[in-house]
Amino acid sequence: MITFYPGPSKVYPEVQHYVNETFDSGVISANHRSEAFMKMLEETISGLKSKLNVPADYEVYFVSSATECWEIIAQSLISEGSLHIYNGAFGEKWMEYTQKLTGSARSLPFELNEESEIGKVTSSANEVICLTHNETSNGTVISDQVLNALRARTDNIIAIDATSSMAGVVLPWESCDVWYGSVQKCFGLPAGMGVMIVSPKAVARAIEIGENAHYNSLLFIRDNFIKFQTPYTPNTLGIYLLGKVMQQVASIREVSDETKKRAAEWYSFLADNGYQALVQNEAVRSDTVIAVRETRERIAELKKAAKQAGIVLGNGYGKEKETSFRIANFPAITQDEIDILKQFLVSMTSQ
Template sequence: MITFYPGPSKVYPQVAQYIQEAFDSGIISANHRSQEFMQMLERTIAGLKSKLAVPDDYEVYFVSSATECWEIIAQSLIIDSSLHVFNGAFGEKWMEYTHKISLRTSEASFDYNENLLLDHSAVFSKNEVICITHNETSNGTKVPDSFLADVRQEFNNVIAVDATSSMAGVALPWENADVWYASVQKCFGLPAGMAVMIVSPRAVEQAEVVGERKHYNSLLFIRDNFLKFQTPYTPNTLGIYLMEKVMQQVTPIEELQIQTLERARNWYAFLAENGYELLVENEEVRSDTVIAVRETKERVAYLKKSAKAAGITIGNGYGKEKETSFRIANFPAIEDSEIRTLMDFLAREAVK
């Protein structure tokens, strides 16, 4: 089955070999306080920072999921409140979860076809965390890098960014935010069960001001361990090993982004040429990694069923557009031949 589901999505085919190598090496049975594990963790972090061009002074942690990152940010970084900038289901869920923990949240929601502009009249407490969903997986939109640059220039607040469906697929403007996080089952091409959290010195300073150490996943507790190339709790050792191997395999993000953007342009052109209606009409905010197509409820059900019979999985719609859209992952692990297969299928179905 060829999968274009936007997470969990296609895993790099080499991962099967890497899993066997991990088993044969004994690393997945190693104590996570052992020298063997610590050396692997150090190599993995170094490889990730190199391939994704992460600034030297930003720190990398591995946790269980992007959802856990919501919890870590709420517990360990919020002093006064948090402002959530979003236009879709996952950004809204982040705000709702934060509210359950901190009770102090506000929203700046916008339409998914809207150009996001900075409100220069806004006034924030310096302790308010600004939370932005970089790539909204539910509806196939993105926040332009120019918006993040404007927010960074205008405010000194800690900025946290959900990059779950864009990290490792496109180059990210790391220095325009302080916390970046992503689950690995999308652009990283890895099995679900781990997330990457990348934090700036500014975020560390705020965590130290908050001083929160009550939880197993308190940011300061995580950091104490990662500085020693250890983890605060028994980690996903296999996931970390696979991350090391995939980071060795992939090209630098600057090169990988060229492929991602070219494929996105090809997809959008193909869909328009074949009469498919895009969910996101505004080209400036269309995602490069998750492509959303609008159809009738009946047509969506038909296409999903027909694609499955042809050995192809396309993504369900999500949130408000669950039944009237489908999504196509444009992640690096997907091969050109697989894209051609889906395009051929959609071209045939377009004339029916």
């Protein structure tokens, strides 16, 4: 099956070889305090920072998932409260979970085709501002211009969910203080690990708050990672595979250019062949998750026929669950596979 599901999505085929390598090297069985593990972790972090062009003074931690980052941020960085700016299901879920933990999460929702209105942001000094860079549920994105404008406007800690865009497009790292994502999307890896990238400013805030009561407190995680260790037995295989994929892929600038080129071709193709993009405002369309509007009946027909043709389309999600399907535009997906899906979609226009 060729999968275009937007996460977990297609894994780079080379990963099969890398898995075998871990057995041959012995690192998969190494103690996470051992020299072999520490060297591997250091190399993986170095490779990620180099390929994704992460600022030298930002720190990289590996956790269980992007979802766990909601908890880490709530525990270790929120002292007064948080402001959540979102237009989709995952941004809303982040807000709801934070509210359960802190009781002090505020919402600033906006509509599907709107740009996030930074001019409406009013936040007290110690509130953490939380945004979803690429809303996987509906195929929207917050532009670099909006994030840079927010950074210029406030000195608050800014945390951003980049789950379906990290490693797929260039990110404006210095506009935000905490970036996080998972490896099962643009990284082209099996699910089971999250990546958290933290600015010196966020580290300073964590030290100021001093929260260290949990196994996944940011300070406890950091104390270990600066020694190239982990606070708990990690996903050693996932870390090793990430390191190998970072060696394999091109620089993020090259990857991003290809992602954006393919996205533009996708949106043009859809318009030319009678399909309607869910997001009508081109300024807020995602480059990595292409959402397509259809009727419930037509979606069921498309998905059934696609499955018979050996293709997996992504379900709709959240408010658009019944009226859309989604197409992953992640780097591990090849042009040949994209062409097969396009041919299928063309064939379905006459049915």
